Amino acid sequence: CTILKKTEGKYFFSSPLSVISNCQFRSKTARLKTFTANQIDEVKDPSGLFYILPFQKGYLVNWDVQRKVWDHLFGKEMYKVDFADTDIIITEPYFNFSSIQESMNEILFEEYQFQAALRVNTGALSAHKYFQENPSELCCLVVDSGYSFTHIVPYCRGKKQKEGIVRINVGGKLLTNHLKEIISYRQLHVMDETHVINQVKEDVCYVSQNFYKDMETAQLKGEENSIMRDYVLPDFSTIKKGFCKPLEEMVLSGKYKTGEQILRLTNERFAIPEILLHPSDIGIQEMGIPESIVYSVQNLPEEMQPHFFKNIVLTGGNTLFSGYRDRVYSEVRSLTPTDYDVSVSMPENPVTYCWEGGKLMSENADFEHMVVTREDYEENGHSICEDKFDI
Template identity: 80%
Template sequence: MATLVLDNGAYTAKIGYSLEKVSVIPNCQFRSKNSRLKTFTANQLDEIKDPSGLFYILPFQKGYLVNWDVQRKVWDHLFGKEMFKVDFADTSIIITEPYFNFTSIQESMNEILFEEYQFQSALRINGGSLSAHHCFHSKPSELCCLVVDSGFSFTHIAPYCRSKKLNHGIRRINVGGKLLTNHLKEIISYRQLHVMDETHVINQVKEDVCYVSQQFYKDMEIAQLRGEDNDLMRDYVLPDFSAIKKGFCKPREEMVFSGKYKTGEQILRLVNERFAVPETLFHPSDIGIQEMGIPEAIVDSVQSLPEEMQPHLYQNIVLTGGNMLFPGFRERLEAELRSLVPAHLPVSVLLPPNPVCHAWEGGKLLAHSPDFDEMVVTREEYEENGHCVCEDKFDI
C-alpha cells in the first residue's frame, strides 16, 4: 500500500509519497486584484500574471484549521489528477495537526479522510513528533530531544523523551511568519510606501533581506550611519510584474547613496528593518506582545521537566519551520541559551539542511518503520468504532 505524507501547514503543505520527493505547495487559495472573480488554488499561484494586491484565502486562523471549504478545495487539487492522482482505495495517509488541537477539528478531519476521500488508513500526528522521529532515527543513542518549530502562525517548543512527547513541557509563543510579514508591512508603509495590501511581495522581501542580528545594539549603531559607511543598508527592487517578475536585492556595488536611481525602478531602502523584524522571535515585547522569547521559553520548558532529562534536552535542540531560514538564527539562539543555561551543561542547537521539510522527512521515515501498521487507524476500524478509536490510537 502506498503512503502519502502530508505536513499540512498553515502557510504551505509539504506533500509527497513516502518513496518519492516532497513538494512544497501554498496551502491556500488566492484572488488577484485584476481577476477578482477567479479563484486560484495552491500552486496555481504561478498562473497569476500580476500578483500585486494578491488576496489570500487561508484555511487556518491562528494556527487552527477553521475554513474547511478552502481546505477541501486545496486537498481536492492536491489529491486530484493535476497533482498526485491519489488512488484512495490503496493509499494510507500520514497528516499533521497542531499541538492541543480542538476535538471538533480532529473529528471533522477523521470524517473527511475516511468518509469523503475514503483513505484505507490514516495517522494524525503533530509535526513536531515527526521531527523528533527523524532525530531519534538518525541518532538512535539519543534519549531526548527538544523540537523548536517556528511556523506561520506560532512557535512551539516541544520536549520528547524516547519518541514520546512530554505535554506539560510544551510551550507556545504567539509569534510566527505571518506576524513578522505584517510587522514589516507596517514599518515600510509608515516610513516609505503604502504596502499594506502587498502581503505576497513583502513576504518575499522578508525572506530575501531579513536576518537575525548577533549584536542588536551594535547593528543599530551601524544602521544610523549615512552613506557608504552603513554596510547594513540594502536597496530592494520591487517587481512591476511586466519587466521585473520577482523582486531582488541590488548588488552593493550598484547602490546609489546620494541622489536617485535613473532606471525608473521602484526601490525600497531597508536598514534596521532587516534585523528588527526577526528580533521579535527573541523579544516579542518589542512590539507589545507580553510573552517570552524563544530562548526563555526553551529554558522554561526544560526546567519544568525532571532534572536528569535536562542535560539531554539542552544538547539536542532541533530547529524546524520556515522562520529558521533567517541567516544567523541558530548562532544567536545558541549564544542566548549559553548565557541562560547553567555553565556545566552543554548546549547544542541543530539546524537541519531543510528545516521546512524536516517534519515531512520524519513522516517519510515513519511510513517505513516496523511499528507503522500498529499506529494507523484503518477505515474498517473507523467504520466499526467511530472517533473513539482515533482518540485511543493517536497520541495527540
C-alpha cells in the same frame, strides 16, 4: 504536511517534489478567478494578492478552502490518488480541538475514504527523524517556528513531555505584517502587498548577533552604513521578482534614473526577525524563543534537563533567516547553567524535516499498528482515533 503511502509499500512521494501553499488566492487583476495552492504560479500580476486561508491562528476553521486544496492535491491536477489503496499521514497542531479532529476523521474516512490514516503532530515526526539520525540519544527538544506560531516541545523516547510544551504566538505571518506596517509608515503604502513584502522579508532580513551594535551601524551615513540595502520591487512586467541591488550599484542619494521602484531598508532587516527572540519589543507580552526553550526544559525533571539542552533541534520556515541558529545558541547558552552542555542543530532543510520524519515513520515495521484503518473507523467511530492518536 501530508504523506501518502500505497499498500504495496511504494510512495507517491519518495522525496518532497514541491512545497505548496495551503490556501487559495485571488488577484486584483483577476478577481473572478480563484487560484489554489501552487496555481499561484499562474498569476501574472501577484500585486494586491488576496489570501484565503483554511487555518487561523494555527487551527483549521475553513473546511471549504481546505477541501479545495486537498481536491487539487489528491486529484487529477497533481497526483491522482487511489484512496481505497492509500494510507495518509496528516499533521495537526498540539492540543487540537476535538471538534476539528472529528471533522478531520469524517473527511479522511467518509469523504475521501482513505484505507488508513495517522494524525500526528509535526514535532513528533521531526523527533522521529532526529532519533533515527542520533540513535544513541533518548531526548530532544524540537523548536518548530512556522507561519502562525512557534512551539517548543520536548520528546523523550519518542513521547512528548506535555508539561514542557510551550507555544509562542509569533510566526512568519506576524513578521510579514509588521514589516508591511513599518514600510508603509516610512516609505510606501504596501499594506495590501502581503505576497511581495513576504518575499522582501525572505530576501533581505537576517538575525543580528549583536542587536545594539547593528542598530548603531544602521544610523551611520554613506558607505559606513554596511547594513543598508536597496530592494527593487517587481512591476510584474519587466521585473517578475524583486531583488536586492548589488552593493556596488547602490546610489547613496537614493535617486535612481532607471525608473525602478526602490525600497531602502536599514534596521528593518534585523529588527523584524528580532521579534522571534524578543516579542516584547513590539508589545507582545510573551517569552522569546531562547527564554521559552529554557522555561520548557526547567519544567522537566532535573535529571533529564542536561539531555534536552544538548539536543535542541530547530525546524520550520523561520529558521531560514541567516544567523538564526547562532543567535538561539548564544542566548540559550547565556541562560543555561555553565555545567550543562548546550547544542543547537539545524537540519539541512528545516522546512521539510518533518516530512522526512513522516516518511521514515511510514517505513517503520510498526506503522500498521500506529494507523486507524477505515474498517476500524467504521466499526468504532471517533473513539478509536482518540485512543490511538496521542495529540
